[in-house]
Amino acid sequence: MSKRTIKDYDNISIEAQNLTGPLDFADIFGRIAQVHIEIGSGKGTFLLSEATHRPNADFLGIEWARKYYRHAVDRIGRWGLTNVRIIRTDVAAFLPGHVPDESISCFHIYFPDPWPKKRHHKRRFVCTGNIEQIIRCLKPGGVVNIATDHQEYFAAITRVIDMQVSLGRLEQIDFIRAAGAEPAEVVGTNYERKYIKAGRPVYTIAARKL
Ligand SMILES: C[S@@+](CC[C@H](N)C(=O)[O-])C[C@H]1O[C@@H](n2cnc3c(N)ncnc32)[C@H](O)[C@@H]1O
Numbered sequence: 001m002s003k004r005t006i007k008d009y010d011n012i013s014i015e016a017q018n019l020t021g022p023l024d025f026a027d028i029f030g031r032i033a034q035v036h037i038e039i040g041s042g043k044g045t046f047l048l049s050e051a052t053h054r055p056n057a058d059f060l061g062i063e064w065a066r067k068y069y070r071h072a073v074d075r076i077g078r079w080g081l082t083n084v085r086i087i088r089t090d091v092a093a094f095l096p097g098h099v100p101d102e103s104i105s106c107f108h109i110y111f112p113d114p115w116p117k118k119r120h121h122k123r124r125f126v127c128t129g130n131i132e133q134i135i136r137c138l139k140p141g142g143v144v145n146i147a148t149d150h151q152e153y154f155a156a157i158t159r160v161i162d163m164q165v166s167l168g169r170l171e172q173i174d175f176i177r178a179a180g181a182e183p184a185e186v187v188g189t190n191y192e193r194k195y196i197k198a199g200r201p202v203y204t205i206a207a208r209k210l
Helices: 025-029 045-053 066-079 091-098 118-123 128-137 151-166 190-197
Strands: 034-039 057-063 084-088 104-110 138-148 170-173 203-209
Touching: 025 057, 034 045, 045 057, 045 066, 045 084, 045 104, 057 066, 066 084, 091 128, 104 128, 128 138, 128 151, 138 151, 151 170, 151 203
Parallel strands: 034 057, 034 104, 057 084, 104 138
Antiparallel strands: 138 203, 170 203
């Protein structure tokens, strides 16, 4: 069986090496609308579904792995979605350099790499420094929505969020299910589907910027 050719779509991908300074989302999407960022968008399943269900919002996926990034660009391009862009870059460096203050309505962080070994915990994305960046980028009232299958990482994420709640920067809210999630799912990403099949629980947490 021949493999389908993965195509590039210049209208979907944003070239990280061409970026200088903060992004202008109105220019990128050609309109003023709510902007959502998905961190670690993998093969783009959430972006595809959510952007289809929410045509009035704009979505930026950030993905480091070239293979997943190319797959996601190909899928979004073939579907002809105009409200999604994807960038291949390291999110921890991208946020401080390129996302303006109070510009984002929602951050979606689904099944971030858990780095289970203690000596690797410092590589986890959800940590105090990165949550402070997320808070800086969120509009007042904006939301960060997180799901993971990893119980110990979830406890660490909860501590990071709780600290920001105690500082009066965030308030905890109910997790917002994705518009296209199936009844047993919370978001319907590839990893969630894999973990549901394996019978693993999914933990969720969400918070709103005060
Ligand atoms: C466990 S996968 C989850 C993918 C998808 N969110 C899902 O639920 O199916 C984590 C994803 O985050 C990406 N990732 C990890 N570190 C990253 C970083 N520093 N910047 C951008 N993406 C990153 C990985 O390449 C991978 O695709």
